[in-house]
Amino acid sequence: MKSLFRSVKNLLSVDMGIDMGTTRTRVFVRGSGVALDEPSFVAVNYRDGETEAVGKEAYKLFGRCPPHLEILKPVERGVIENFELAEAMLNGLLENLFKKKALLGARICVVSPTGATDVEKKAFEDVAIQVGGREVFLVEAPVAAAVGMGLPIDKARGLVCVYLGGGTTQTAVFSEGELMFSVSEPVGGEDLTEAVISGIRKKHRILVGAHTAEQLKTGMGSAYPSDRDETREIYGKSVMDGLPRAQFISNWELREMMEGPLNRIANAIKASLEKAPPDLAADIKRHGLYLCGGTAQLEGMGSLISHVTGLSCSISGNPQHACIQGAEKVSGDMRKYGRFTTTPGSRQFTG
Numbered sequence: 425m426k427s428l429f430r431s432v433k434n435l436l437s438v439d440m441g442i443d444m445g446t447t448r449t450r451v452f453v454r455g456s457g458v459a460l461d462e463p464s465f466v467a468v469n470y471r472d473g474e475t476e477a478v479g480k481e482a483y484k485l486f487g488r489c490p491p492h493l494e495i496l497k498p499v500e501r502g503v504i505e506n507f508e509l510a511e512a513m514l515n516g517l518l519e520n521l522f523k524k525k526a527l528l529g530a531r532i533c534v535v536s537p538t539g540a541t542d543v544e545k546k547a548f549e550d551v552a553i554q555v556g557g558r559e560v561f562l563v564e565a566p567v568a569a570a571v572g573m574g575l576p577i578d579k580a581r582g583l584v585c586v587y588l589g590g591g592t593t594q595t596a597v598f599s600e601g602e603l604m605f606s607v608s609e610p611v612g613g614e615d616l617t618e619a620v621i622s623g624i625r626k627k628h629r630i631l632v633g634a635h636t637a638e639q640l641k642t643g644m645g646s647a648y649p650s651d652r653d654e655t656r657e658i659y660g661k662s663v664m665d666g667l668p669r670a671q672f673i674s675n676w677e678l679r680e681m682m683e684g685p686l687n688r689i690a691n692a693i694k695a696s697l698e699k700a701p702p703d704l705a706a707d708i709k710r711h712g713l714y715l716c717g718g719t720a721q722l723e724g725m726g727s728l729i730s731h732v733t734g735l736s737c738s739i740s741g742n743p744q745h746a747c748i749q750g751a752e753k754v755s756g757d758m759r760k761y762g763r764f765t766t767t768p769g770s771r772q773f774t775g
């Protein structure tokens with residue numbers, strides 16, 4: 425009896441949300457808000473196939489891990505590429521979060537990318553069930569983000585939410601409370617980081633790691649010209665002789681290196697807007713574009729998108745958490761937002 429009581433004590437029934445992205449995984453737990461926000465990485469031991477570390481602990485090892493470990497990503501371009509890895513990562517992260525208590529019959533709202541196929545949606549549902557979900561439903565990232573940002577989707581005739589993620593750029597257009605359409609393009613912050621790595625290799629003949637490139641991008645990168653002049657010294661490995669070398673990199677150089685993927689992001693948004701019916705044009709022009717997602721934090725992103733689309737841009741106060749905060753609001757008010765949720769069997773919750 426005592427051991428049964430002890431095992432029941434180790435089971436947890438919660439209302440939560442999961443946003444497993446290309447670069448980061450976030451979880452909300454009702455009552456605790458955003459309870460987890462960690463890199464989407466898993467360290468796997470080659471020798472026995474066991475998971476050695478997940479999230480920030482695995483990311484720390486990226487580019488500097490011992491030879492028996494491999495650092496892998498379960499999500500690519502917003503969708504689950506390796507189901508077992510996704511399950512291992514989520515299990516590990518939730519185990520840390522819930523102090524080893526197992527989930528029992530959790531209600532889970534999962535953020536999935538716009539345009540995911542039924543098979544891709546099913547993978548999100550299945551992974552949520554595997555970690556203890558009983559009632560699982562999905563909401564598209566830019567829809568969750570619009571709700572998370574508190575946008576007036578019920579009132580506006582034409583309202584555009586643009587989510588700029590790590591592996592995707594997703595646009596949703598709403599009219600009078602309904603989702604008119606949503607589009608996803610496979611380009612995002614990861615492409616900007618990779619452009620920095622290849623730019624430094626081509627221009628300075630130096631190999632830099634992903635951590636260095638990411639720090640440069642987030643710390644000094646910009647999407648649009650400004651008066652700011654900044655230079656930072658970085659360390660990498662010479663392409664010529666493999667020896668460590670220092671190099672100064674300026675903010676304008678960085679922008680030049682990222683120009684290709686920056687233009688792809690801005691043009692993807694422009695192409696999405698071309699699909700909007702003409703009747704929404706006046707309202708879209710009046711509201712402008714609402715930007716969110718981690719990549720919206722790149723300095724000058726709003727100016728670049730304004731320049732390309734001719735529309736003003738507002739950036740949410742907490743852009744990287746818009747989706748997960750939206751998932752919390754959606755799952756907390758299914759009467760209001762149930763129409764935006766689906767299960768992969770395409771049943772809709774109506775609240």
Ligand SMILES: Nc1ncnc2c1ncn2[C@@H]1O[C@H](COP(=O)(O)OP(=O)(O)OP(=O)(O)O)[C@@H](O)[C@H]1O
Nearest residue numbers: 445446447448502589590591592613718719721722
């Ligand atoms: N200050 C910053 N400046 C520029 N980029 C940033 C900044 N902070 C975070 N990012 C970028 O935001 C991206 C992550 O955004 P986000 O967490 O919204 O994406 P994700 O959910 O992992 O990806 P996706 O939804 O596309 O699968 C990363 O590429 C990261 O480098």
Ligand SMILES: [Mg+2]
Nearest residue numbers: 445446565589
């Ligand atoms: Mg995301």
